[in-house]
Amino acid sequence: MRQNPSFALTDVAELRRLIDLNPWVTLVSDTDDGLVASHYAVLLDDGRDDLTIVGHVGRPDDAIHGLGERELLVVVQGPHGYISPGWYGDVPSVPTWNFVSAHLAGVPDILTPEENLAVLDRLVARFEAPMPAPRMMWERPNDAAFIEKLERGTVGFRLTPTRVTAKRKLSQNRPDDVVETIIAGLSGEGPHANAALAAEMRRSQDARAAARIAMEDAR
Template sequence: MYVPKEFKETDLNQLLAEMKKNSFGILLSNNDEAKIEATHLPFIIQEDDENLVIITHLAKPNPQWKTMNGKESLIIFPGPHAYVSASWYEEKNTVSTWNYTAIHAYGKVTIIENKYEMRQIVLKTTDYFEKGQSKPWKYEDHTEYVEKLLSGIVCLKIEVTELIGKKKLSQNHSSERREKVIAALENEEKYSSKEIAELMKAKLNTSS
């Protein structure tokens, strides 16, 4: 991912928080024919001592996992995004653009087929995403059914080797232009306009 210095996010705590918030991402890898494969998956981010580990699971019939063990993969965590119209600047010689945030995590893959480890990963995933539900789904209520399903999935552990964070929030424009964009985005209903407006406000406040 190309990241000009003004858009680069280097705060590890900030990156981890955003990965956890937008934890439904895209896993990419090359198969043996050098073809890029991709799967949309939920991910759990774990801080293991000094290492950062990402875990997930995918359907066993999905061929992507068969060529991943021991190799590098890329996980893309897309964040909010919004179209920025140059008309909002109310100036000549300007162009429209797109504001967005994204994180790319590179890491080495380990395939997990041990039933105990797989069960723990599925339970961690369920517990994480069930938080906040009025009546959370519980493994104990569906033990026999879940145990049967374990034979139909494969779990992955990705040890992160590199994190790249990007926040493109009009930092390359003047404060006046950024304030105009924020005001316009707050009135937009498309994409993640209001969320981008809030992120732009926070970035503007920290840089001013």
């Protein structure tokens, strides 16, 4: 991903928020047979406060990726969407795409069966908890034999990235009135309505406004 200093995302808390809200990621490896990619859900490691993530792949994806033997690239994709040049006003402009994304790269550690079970349990709890009648991993009709068979069919991993490239391109280079017009366009009912991206831009815009006020008060 080509980086632009104006859009660089380096704040660890914001990166953790991005990962937490967008757990469905793409795993990419450069193998002897060429590039391979898989898609899985990951979680932040609950025992750390950095960007370490935990997850699993189903067999034989571990062998296909050479999991634990080579660098793994994890692509995290946040809100994104089309931005019409019509939202910029009567000035020369072209369409663009706003987005938030991060690339985490490193050689993952393979989890023990016990650690993998704990991660699988957390994954189920994370997404099942909001259900009207949650059914957790260890609840009936699942039994121990079923869960153990499930674990043997997966390989868990923990990745502490050694390289991070993250970008938050949310029209920060545009005047406030243009940003407000874009947010309004994304919040409407048009063909490119995108409530999630509008909310992310609103959050960014409010943070920028608060930072400006803080700077003025400090003078």
